[in-house]
Amino acid sequence: MYILKLLLRNAFRHKLRTALTILSITIAILAFGLLRTFISAWYAGAEASSASRLVTRNAISLIFPLPLSYKDKIRQIDGVKLVAGGRWFAGIYIDEKNFFANYAIDAKNYLALYPEFIFPPDQKAAFLADRRACCVGRKLIERYRWRIGDIITLKGTLFPGTWGFVLRGIYDGRDTSTDERLFFFHWDYLNESLKKTAPRRADQVGWYVVEVQDPNRAAEVAQAIDRTFENSLAETLTETERAFFLSFVSMAGAIIVAIQLVSFVVIIIIIAVTANTMAMTARERIGEYAVFKTLGYRGWRIAGMIIGESLLITMIGCLFGIALTPPAAQVLGKIIGTYFRAFQVDMATIYIDIGTALLVGLLAAIVPTWRAVKIRIADGLRRIG
Amino acid sequence: MRIPLSYSFRNLWTRRLTTALTISGMALVVFVFAAIIMLAEGLEKTLVETGSYDNVVVVRKGSNSEVMSWVTRYQASIIETLPEAVIGDDGKPFLAKEMVVLITLPKRGTNIPSNVVIRGIGASSLALRPQVRLIAGRMPRPGLSEIIAGRSIAERFRGGGIGEIIRFGMRDWMVVGTFDAGSTGFSSEIWGDADQLMQAFRRTVYSSVIFKLRDPADFERVKEWIGTDPRLSLEANRESRFYAEQSEDMARFLRILGTTLTIIFSLGAVIGAMITMYSAVATRTAEIGTMRAIGFERISILGAFIVEALLLGLIGGCVGLFLASFLQLLTISTINFQTFSELAFSFTLTVSTVWKSLVFALTMGFAGGVLPAIRASRMNIVESLRAS
Numbered sequence: 057m058y059i060l061k062l063l064l065r066n067a068f069r070h071k072l073r074t075a076l077t078i079l080s081i082t083i084a085i086l087a088f089g090l091l092r093t094f095i096s097a098w099y100a101g102a103e104a105s106s107a108s109r110l111v112t113r114n115a116i117s118l119i120f121p122l123p124l125s126y127k128d129k130i131r132q133i134d135g136v137k138l139v140a141g142g143r144w145f146a147g148i149y150i151d152e153k154n155f156f157a158n159y160a161i162d163a164k165n166y167l168a169l170y171p172e173f174i175f176p177p178d179q180k181a182a183f184l185a186d187r188r189a190c191c192v193g194r195k196l197i198e199r200y201r202w203r204i205g206d207i208i209t210l211k212g213t214l215f216p217g218t219w220g221f222v223l224r225g226i227y228d229g230r231d232t233s234t235d236e237r238l239f240f241f242h243w244d245y246l247n248e249s250l251k252k253t254a255p256r257r258a259d260q261v262g263w264y265v266v267e268v269q270d271p272n273r274a275a276e277v278a279q280a281i282d283r284t285f286e287n288s289l290a291e292t293l294t295e296t297e298r299a300f301f302l303s304f305v306s307m308a309g310a311i312i313v314a315i316q317l318v319s320f321v322v323i324i325i326i327i328a329v330t331a332n333t334m335a336m337t338a339r340e341r342i343g344e345y346a347v348f349k350t351l352g353y354r355g356w357r358i359a360g361m362i363i364g365e366s367l368l369i370t371m372i373g374c375l376f377g378i379a380l381t382p383p384a385a386q387v388l389g390k391i392i393g394t395y396f397r398a399f400q401v402d403m404a405t406i407y408i409d410i411g412t413a414l415l416v417g418l419l420a421a422i423v424p425t426w427r428a429v430k431i432r433i434a435d436g437l438r439r440i441g
Numbered sequence: 442m443r444i445p446l447s448y449s450f451r452n453l454w455t456r457r458l459t460t461a462l463t464i465s466g467m468a469l470v471v472f473v474f475a476a477i478i479m480l481a482e483g484l485e486k487t488l489v490e491t492g493s494y495d496n497v498v499v500v501r502k503g504s505n506s507e508v509m510s511w512v513t514r515y516q517a518s519i520i521e522t523l524p525e526a527v528i529g530d531d532g533k534p535f536l537a538k539e540m541v542v543l544i545t546l547p548k549r550g551t552n553i554p555s556n557v558v559i560r561g562i563g564a565s566s567l568a569l570r571p572q573v574r575l576i577a578g579r580m581p582r583p584g585l586s587e588i589i590a591g592r593s594i595a596e597r598f599r600g601g602g603i604g605e606i607i608r609f610g611m612r613d614w615m616v617v618g619t620f621d622a623g624s625t626g627f628s629s630e631i632w633g634d635a636d637q638l639m640q641a642f643r644r645t646v647y648s649s650v651i652f653k654l655r656d657p658a659d660f661e662r663v664k665e666w667i668g669t670d671p672r673l674s675l676e677a678n679r680e681s682r683f684y685a686e687q688s689e690d691m692a693r694f695l696r697i698l699g700t701t702l703t704i705i706f707s708l709g710a711v712i713g714a715m716i717t718m719y720s721a722v723a724t725r726t727a728e729i730g731t732m733r734a735i736g737f738e739r740i741s742i743l744g745a746f747i748v749e750a751l752l753l754g755l756i757g758g759c760v761g762l763f764l765a766s767f768l769q770l771l772t773i774s775t776i777n778f779q780t781f782s783e784l785a786f787s788f789t790l791t792v793s794t795v796w797k798s799l800v801f802a803l804t805m806g807f808a809g810g811v812l813p814a815i816r817a818s819r820m821n822i823v824e825s826l827r828a829s
Contacts (some may be wrong), residue, residue: 073716087705117556119508119542119781120642146509213626216674255710256645287611291644293545306553307783310775313478315698321469322706324545328466329713335458336720423458 058350063364064234072201074369079331081373082380083414084326089381090388091319092405095140098305104233105297107271107364109169109258110278113300115291118144121260122290122373129161129284130264135277137269138167141261143243149200149218155198158210158239169265171210173231179225187245191225195235211243214247233399265292323412330420334366338424346436355429362425367417374413378406398408449749451790452721460509460719464757466713467805470706471761475798476768477699479788481692483624483773487786488688491626492680495657496569499650499667502676506687506780508558509644514538514671523666525659526652529657536652537563540635542642543782544609555783556778557594559609561635561647562575569651575628578603578618579631584639588633589618593785596772601631629785635807636786642691643745664784687779693807697756707805709755714809722817729817729823739818746814747807754806758799765798 067074067396077262112130114120121143130139135215143160161186167173175183175191181190190208190286202208206223221241243261268277277295285292295303305312338345345358390397453460457642492498499520500510512520516536526534540561545554560566567573567580581587590601607614614633622628635647636685664677720779722729729742768788777784 070720072719076712076716076719080709083708084704087709091702115545116543116642119543125679150827209504213505213509216501283464289611291611303554307555307776308778309553310773314773318473318702321473322709325466325469325706325709325713328462328469329709329716330739331714332459332462332466333716336716340724 059360059364063368066337066361066367067368072334074338077330078373079395080329080412081326081370083210084322084329084386085374085377085413086380088319088321088412089405089409091315091322091384092408093381093401095315095319096405097399097403098312099302101300102301102305103237104231105301106297107274107295107296108268110266110268110274110281110294111297111300112264112266112281112292112294114383115282118262120290121257121262122264122292124291126285126292127261128263128283130266133277133280133284135268135270135273135280138165138169138267139264140169140404141243141264142166143246143260143262143437144214145210145241145246146214147212149208149210150253154200155240156237157280158241160243161240163240163242166265169267169311172234173227174230175225175227177239178243183225184339186222186224187242187248188222188239189224190221190239191227192223192225192239194228195236197226203212215254215257217249219249221354230321240433249404255340261371265297281344315400323416324336327416329417330370330416331423333369333425334362334420336427338362338363342428342436344429344430346433348434349436357423358428362428363418363421366421366424367414370413370417372422374409377413378409381405381409384393443712444737444745446748447691449745452725452749455754459720460753463715463717464472464760465743466710467754467757467802468764469759470710470765471758471798471802472681473706474703474801475697475762475765475790475794476788477695477702478797479765479768479790480773481695481699482794483789483790484777484784485685485688485692485784485786486789487624488626489681489683490624491622491684492682493570493572493653494679494681496680497652497654497663497799498506498678498680498683499652499675500628500648500678500683502668502674507539507648508543508780508782510648512538512650512675513646516675517647517650519670519672520650520652520667520675523652523663525654525656525663527655529568533565534810535565535569536650537566537569538635538647538650539563539566540639540642540644540646541648542638542644544631545599546594546607549599553597555598556781558630558780558782560630561638562632562634563635566632566651570622570627571654572625572752573620573662573711576621576694578616579816581617583634584637585634586612586614586637587617587638587669588614588631589620590634591628591630592619592621592629593772593774594631595619607631608653610643612641624787626784627636628650629783639794673706687777690779703801707801711805711809714750714753714806715812717753718746718810718813719806719816721749722746722813725817726820726825727751727829729820730822730828731821733820734826742820743814743818746817747818749812750806750810750814751803752806753810754802754804755799757806760804761802762795792796 070324114122127139127141139161145158147158147162147393183191204223204225208221208223211221212219268274274296281294282292348358385399385401500507500513501512504510519532521536526536529535542559543556544559546557573691581589602729603616603619605616630638660679667673667675676706690743769790772785775783782809
């Protein structure tokens with residue numbers, strides 16, 4: 057208790073300096089926490105994926121479609137419960153800045169495959185009954201203020217023309233990680249139009265989502281699907297939904313690595329700032345340390361005092377930083393949340409924050425401690441200022 | 442009377458550890474600041490240099506990348522008749538009908554797959570792009586399953602080297618050459634005979650038609666003509682503009698990310714400088730009193746401390762830039778979300794980045810030093826002399 061009081065008194069001897077140091081640690085911990093949240097938001101798609109879902113796509117690359125006939129062939133494979141096709145539509149709402157994902161889906165089966173999209177029952181029925189209907193997630197509704205019955209017009213990029221859809225359903229995510237920024241409409245609607253305008257591009261599907269009966273057999277079923285279409289014009293690549301999302305994330309790997317590196321840089325910056333404070337503190341108190349030594353205090357006690365003070369300052373800053381991270385993440389989520397499905401601070405981030413702060417406190421105290429412990433009593437007493 | 446510059450400099454030197462720590466904090470912030478600007482510039486430079494000013498790319502209306510576009514053989518042959526294109530020695534126009542698709546290839550070492558642009562070329566494709574040079578092997582022969590790979594592909598992707606084989610479209614394709622296109626987007630592509638590739642991918646349409654204008658000033662007229670011909674529903678773009686636009690979103694994303702990060706980080710560094718400068722003022726109270734007593738004015742004292750803080754910033758900025766300049770040796774390869782394909786580019790240090798970083802560093806130094814300097818200049822002579 058006595059020790060803690062001494063540490064506190066010592067730490068706040070220079071109120072302004074300590075307050076500034078704490079402020080800079082708070083900012084750094086906050087920035088570090090937000091960067092980590094940003095990175096985990098990137099992986100949110102993979103986290104939200106189900107173990108029982110597989111994605112089958114063209115083995116050459118995603119831009120090549122698969123024939124419609126594959127649907128029935130996949131359904132016949134042992135272990136497959138449900139199959140639904142989807143196609144990337146790449147429509148633009150008014151302007152390219154209003155980006156959101158829009159898919160043409162095999163509506164009935166697709167929604168059955170994704171029980172985490174929760175609809176009011178009447179809206180789901182209305183969506184399924186109307187071929188021109190579309191349904192969207194809650195976050196898009198919040199962003200564009202659409203209402204049920206509105207006609208939403210998308211400008212096609214892959215499929216030329218302007219396409220009108222009637223909003224029939226709004227879904228909420230079952231989990232916080234569920235993507236609420238998607239726009240779905242009927243694949244049939246797209247296909248019927250294509251049959252008239254570009255018959256060569258009709259009856260094609262971008263990818264199939266496959267639900268397996270037993271998640272433990274997922275790998276086996278995936279192989280069976282790919283084997284079925286081996287040496288055909290459209291060979292397939294089937295992987296779990298998680299692997300599918302991770303392959304997108306890994307494509308942007310360089311950027312994620314850069315953000316991770318940058319989040320370490322901010323740690324080094326606070327080490328420098330804190331070490332500076334401790335160095336100044338220790339230099340000013342060299343005379344006192346010499347007095348302590350004269351009184352018979354051993355080197356390790358003096359070391360304990362400096363390290364303790366350093367840790368105290370960093371931990372106070374760290375606590376402020378941790379307390380501020382969730383509200384800041386919420387504000388940031390509001391601003392850029394439309395690009396990420398979930399923007400949430402997880403517990404791991406907080407543990408890493410605390411660990412980092414401890415490390416910073418220890419590292420910052422090394423040089424000052426070494427100097428204070430090494431100094432000879434006579435030199436310490438002789439020194440002024 | 443002014444206080445000499447060496448006074449400020451020596452003050453920093455006397456307290457080396459503190460100075461070094463403060464400078465290293467600032468240097469890191471400048472490093473991050475410069476690095477992100479260099480990344481955005483490198484990306485832009487790569488895609489701006491990809492296109493030539495007097496080349497015209499014709500794609501389907503509304504498509505912002507060649508992968509999304511298609512041009513039928515019929516439409517392509519109409520464009521072939523345009524009189525504005527340069528005529529080559531063989532009497533044929535300098536025009537290439539190309540097909541561009543993406544294929545998934547695993548990277549060397551990590552085996553992580555990524556999307557690579559594969560371009561089916563015509564006889565004039567190489568001549569239309571003077572920046573592309575064959576550095577090893579030979580060009581693919583028309584009618585054979587042969588391809589050549591850009592330098593970044595040959596180095597980074599499995600099967601990209603000469604003599605290696607890549608399998609796609611139910612065929613084995615032999616890599617017979619490597620080409621270098623400098624720091625342009627073409628270095629991240631694979632080229633092969635357009636007709637062979639179209640057959641392999643079961644495509645009947647080209648992606649784009651590229652030709653060179655006899656007179657670059659003709660562009661507006663050609664654009665008008667192609668845009669309004671009812672048979673075409675295509676649009677003409679200057680090649681330089683076309684590729685530059687593909688970097689806009691990504692560069693903007695990098696810039697926003699970079700500015701937000703550096704503003705937050707700079708707060709930390711400014712506070713570091715402030716701590717240092719406040720303690721510099723506090724430990725020198727008696728000294729400041731003495732100087733005032735000798736006859737130095739308040740404004741000189743203010744100036745001396747601000748100069749000291751600016752020196753901290755300047756040295757920090759130089760160290761940060763020095764470190765960042767080594768990044769130019771690195772090549773980053775990532776997916777460009779606008780085209781959905783792999784693109785290799787390097788950090789690029791431009792004069793404007795150097796200026797921006799130095800101004801930024803000086804601003805940080807000033808922001809950290811101004812309050813302590815004001816405190817120093819306001820000190821009362823008698824009280825400060827009594828302080829020691």
